[in-house]
Amino acid sequence: MNGSAQRTLLITLTGRDRPGVTSRLFTMLSEFPLTVADVEQVVIRGRLVLGVLVTYPEGTDIGRVWTSAERVATDLDMEIEMSTGRDKSMPSRRGRLHVTVLGAPLRPDAMAGISGRIAAGGANIDRIERLAHYPVTCIEMDVSGADPEALRAALAVEAAERQVDVAVQQGGLHRRAKRLIVMDVDSTLIQGEVIELLAGHAGCLDEVAKVTEAAMRGELDFEGSLRERVALLAGLDAAAIDAVRDQVELAAGARTMVRTLKRLDYKFAIVSGGFTQVTDGLVEDLGIDYSAANTLEIENGKLTGRVTGPVIDRAGKAAALERFAREAGIPISQTVAIGDGANDLDMLQAAGLGVAYNAKPVVRKAADTAVNVPYLDTILFLLGISRDEIEAADAADAVHTAR
Known part of the structure; x- marks a missing residue:
């Protein structure tokens, strides 16, 4: 209307x-000369809240609209509220942020603290939706009018105080465009560290575990620490690798996560400071698209205490992320990296979204967001995929398989 209210x-x-x-x-x-400006609808426990904002030209008999709307509400046995106004700046969905809250359990004080921080920053919550009720409760809010970095910093403090996880991401197509997931393996895709399982067979677990922990905290150079630990395995029978493969357990929710993302045509990659002798089996088992890891040298059926080829270290993981993205034809901005240790830092910072999963403090501080619950599939919620959608896809697959 030419800029008028x-x-x-x-x-x-x-x-x-x-x-x-x-x-x-x-x-x-539709019986009146109205234009739809905004619509919001939510259903909670069978109860519907439907909001419709319309604009109308001067001269419209708004009293008739009001009366007709009340008649509809009466016929449907619903409550109705109406208000008129003049708005020079109609609501816009541009520049929105997604704020995802994960809690197990999720308590009212956490939601109060988070919503209070949002309000204190001058932002507004436009929409709230539950994405999951198990294995964690996940609530997502659409927030407008906030500075992303300032809000992320404020909510990180609140999340730590309330013992919940909070992620802040750009809304709209920015999140939906994510197409490649690159994940660390040890203590991320799988439980525990493969080198420590091997060390258990070699009788040097305590020595190896001590070095591993320091490397994960970023206190030691990764390549040097890896070579030091692998040297302790010299002379171990290669048959121990088969035993370790049998010992490896996937993280809770790992199969669900990979299966769901593959259904949605995501590319999935693993990159590990561990060993191809184990990761190759994971690739085959889970249908993973790309992988990179170190390789243990074996001679005469024994581990030599060395690795072959370039070491996949902190820089190597970031390089692998970039290589996988090129091979998949996917921009780096459309990648998600997931890891837990200092060796993952470059990869997390290079990706479009870096997720610290049950990570060391130095990693949580550097990543875009952190997930601290022991369920890997909760990362799906950060991508806007709900528990209901996961279960519906599983049910559809089951029917298809049965046929």
Whole structure:
């Protein structure tokens, strides 16, 4: 309207959800010279809240619209609220952020603290949706009017105080465009560290575990620490590798995560400071698209205490991420990296989204977001994939397989 204030009518219906409510309201509104400006709808425990914001030109008999809307509400046995106004700046969905909250359990004080921080920063919560109720409760909020970095910093403090996980991401196509997931292996995709399992067979577990822990904290150069630990394995029978393969356990939710992402045509990669003798089996078992890891040298059926080829260290992981993205034809901005140790830092910072998964403090501080619950599939929620969608896909696959 040439920049002039637009006349608006906000209609909110509340009541028992049933088929046809939205259709009935819009059918009535179509009888008038109105323009739809915004729509929000949510259903909680069978109770519907439907909000419709319309604009109308000067001269419209808004009293008739009001009366007709009340009649619809009466027929549907629903409550209705209406208000008129003049708005020079209609609501825009541009520049929104997704704030994802994970809790097990998720308590009211956590939501109060997070929503308070959002308000204190001058931002507004436009929409709230539950993505999952198990294995964790996941709530997602669409937030507008916030500075991403300032909000991320404020919510990180609140999350630590409330013992929940909070992720802040750009909304809209920015998140939906993520197409390549690159994940660390030891203590991320799988439980524990492969080199420590091997050390257990070699009788040097305590020595290796001590060096591993220091390397994970970033206190030691990774390549040097790897060579030091592998040297302790010299003389170990190569058959121990087979035993270790049998010992390896996937992280809780790992199969669900990989299966779901593959269904959605994501590319999935693993990059490890561990060993190809174990990661190759994971690639075959899970249908992983790309992988990179170190290789233990074996001579005459024994480990020599050396690795062959270039070491996959901190820089090597970031390089692998870039290589996988090139091979997949996917921009780096559309990648997600997941890891837990200092060796993953370059990879996490290079990716479009870096997720610290049950990580050391130095990694949590540097990553875009952190997940500290022991369920790998909760990372799906950060991508906007709900538990209901995961289960529906599983059910559809089961039916297809049965046929």
